[in-house]
Amino acid sequence: MIEVKNLVKTYGTKGNLFNAVDGVSFVIPSGTSVAILGKSGSGKSTLMHIMSGLDKPTSGEVLIDGKNLMLLKQKDIDIFRSNKMSFIFQSFFVQAKESCYDNVSLPLEIANVAMSRRRAKIESALAAVDLSDKIKARAKELSGGQKQRLAVARAIVNSPQILFADEPTGNLDSVTGGMVEDLLFGYSKKNKVTLIIVTHDFDLATRCEVQIHLKDGKIDSINGLK
Amino acid sequence: MKLRDITIRAGRSLRQAKARTLLTSLAIGVGAFTITLSFAVGAGGRDYASSIISSNTNPQELFVQPKQDAAHDPGKPKKYSDVQTANFGGNFTMKVLKQTDIDKIAQIKNVVSVTPIYSVAMKYIKAPNSDKYTTTVRSYNSAVKLDFVAGGASGIEKNGIILIQNFVEALGFKDANDAIGKTVQIAIDKYNNGTTPLETKLFNFTVTGVVKSSVLAASPINGMQIYTDNLKAMYDYSQQGSSNYGIFMGAVALAKDGVNVDTVKADIAAAGYDPQTAKDLMSFIFQFIDVLQAILVGFGVLAVLTSVFGIINTQYISVLERTQQIGLMKALGMRRRDVGRLFKLEAAWIGFLGGAIGSGLAIIAGTIGNPFISQMLNLGDTKLIVFEPISIISVVVGLVVISVVSGILPARKAARLDPIVALRTE
DSSP states (O other): OOOEEEEEEEEEEETEEEEEEEEEEEOTTTTTEEEOOOOOTTTHHHHHHTTTTTSSSSSEEEEEETGGGGGGGHHHHHHHHHHHHEOTTOOOOOOOHHHHHHHHHHHHHHHOOHHHHHHHHHHHHHHTOOGGGGTSBBBGGGGGGHHHHHHHHHHHHHSSSEEEEEETTTTTTTHHHHHHHHHHHHHHHTTTEEEEEEEEEEHHTSSSSSSEEEEEEEEEEESSOO | HHHHHHHHHHHHHHHHHHHHHHHHHHHHHHHHHHHHHHHHHHHHHHHHHHHHHHHHHOOTTTEEEEOOOOOOOTTTTTOOOOSOOOOSSSEEEEEEEEEHHHHHTTTTEEEEEEOOOOOOEEEEETTTTTTBOOOOOOOTTTSOOOOEEOOOOHHHHHHHHEEEEHTTTTTTOSHHHTTTTTTEEEEEEESSSSSOSSSSEEEEEEEEEEEOTTSOOOOOGOEEEEEEHHHHHHHHHTTTTTTTTTTSEEESEETTSOOOHHHHHHHHHHHTTEEEEEHHHHHHHHHHHHHHHHHHHHHHHHHHHHHHHHHHHHHHOOOOOOHHHHHHHHHTTTHHHHHHHHHHHHHHHHHHHHHHHHHHHHHHHHHHHOOOOOOOTHHHOOSOOOOOHHHHHHHHHHHHHHHHHHHHHHHHHHHEEEEEEEOOOO
């Protein structure tokens, strides 16, 4: 369960203050798929960064399973993120010169997963995104859609509880984008993983159980929450 | 993140930028090459010097001189002292040893024997039917190992002589073996306080052995060797009746075997003389080698210093190029400390590579060059470039440490990158 309480994030200096996120509160039950919608500049990326502990709010709280992220030390937030969270980005951020295996291995290394247990996890993650045959291929040899599937494999390899996706299909055509969407929603359903998608794509948003619309840093509307 | 995983990732990112890694390492390699080679030349030089010393001197031998006065200010009159001195003209005098001094030194504990330095001016050496050649003769010392080509030292006490190989043909012998048992003659002038000799006498010797005339027997101590008693007889003939008779510039004291020569040295010094061991006499050689080596190492250090800036530059560029990767790793929960380590380890790899390349090339160059150098300097089997594992290891380790230190600034920049900013960079 993710609880967001009265989050405010202010940028700028005195006299020229600007609230990117302005008093946002909501509760997301575990295993829900959520779309955060809004135009560019609406504060949706900042909100995601704060929820994932990458950024600190000016005021307000984020509680994940009752744990207040704001009270944790940087080191503990890092450990928390490596064990419980994962990210998918619009421009993939796969390491072009590394093999698919090494790309997917990175989160396991960061989370200190023992060597002996890594191979099985990596193989099953690559199988889940249908890239088993590319395990030794370098990431730069892959097509755009394959790269994003590789990114999905990297995101799910350490069995996270929360998956953040920032415009996951923004750089893909509708067919390959659809494949990536199916992967994300299928994985989220099957493993009861909370999926938080930041997007301005309404079609993608409607596939989520909950839609949070942001406008100028404030919640415009929330659909789907009971 | 485990150190092992970081090390592997660091090595991998270097492999992905092969040209840059190699060029940066080569810069360090130049320094490593110079330093490794200078250490090897230093070690070889010291080996060479020790072999000269051990083949020409007896470590138990002490060269004893009278204690000279402290440097005298030539601008002031000098006080007279009632000690026998040798006058070299002008105001330059030198204290000397007399027979009473020799006897006194012989009484010192652990001194086996004391032989005065008999300075005998040889006129020439010849075989009965050969031309005449100038030479020097010194007293045979059984403790110094000699490199015999033919014969040996047995029988030297019965008017024997040990010849040097390059005199064999000049004296009309077919070869070294032919010379053994043959007679050679040394001519000595008899002086009596004048500059013109009174008479000349030929001393006959039988050749007992021939030694190699290698460079190892450095020229000042290169000479024919005869038994001390024979040398004394020549000295007596040459100097008896002159005012210089019975006074010596120095003497050679032999310390008992198994006794530390330095304790004997201290005892002799306490008795009021100025003793020097064989090692003391040769120490200037080592000093010279050390200075030479320090200069060479200095050049190497300069090269390393230059390459330090190369590493810093390379690593800064690497951080800039990989901003996104750093952002991703931090987003995935990689700790600041580990990000810093990743970049420091990359620098360490570069340093290791540079050290390995440089010292490897130095070893190849030294191994190829050694025979040529030995041939050019006529050293025989002696190698002038000697690689010691410990110095190579310390060069490589030292360079790794220096590289890590130069990697600190770029690594800190990487560690401090804000993941949000880093991920926004396209």
